[in-house]
Amino acid sequence: MSALNRCPHCGRDTIARLIKLTARAKAPAVCPECGGRSCTGITPLSLFGYFALILVCGTLLRLAARTGNRWSLLAVLALFGGGFLYISYRTPLVKLERYPLQRNIAIAVVVAVFAAGGWWFYNDIRM
CATH class of the missing domain: 1.20.5 (Single alpha-helices involved in coiled-coils or other helix-helix interfaces)
Structure with a gap:
């Protein structure tokens, strides 16, 4: 059984993780209990933070490729993958705005x- 996420409308854990990760304003996640529609709460400020993370990882990746050190390359890839997983799983669902x-x-x-x-x-x- 997959982990369920909390619906922002009714407060119950009813929305599947895959549905949450694909929930956008044009294709929202619908709660099976209350019928509330929600999407991921990504704001312009958080997008700027994610962009900064991508820039840092890209710069470190370029540096690791130039030095030829495999361990630093793997560390940068792990940092990038960890950041992606953190963003994917920790981004909350929010009610669709009116x-x-x-x-x-x-x-x-x-x-x-x-x-x-x-x-x-x-x-x-x-x-």
């Missing part, structure tokens, strides 16, 4: 801030 426009506005603001910072950094280096 107003998806709020989420899209938040994502647009984060993208605009990073684009403005990148533009400023690029122009600062050129001078």
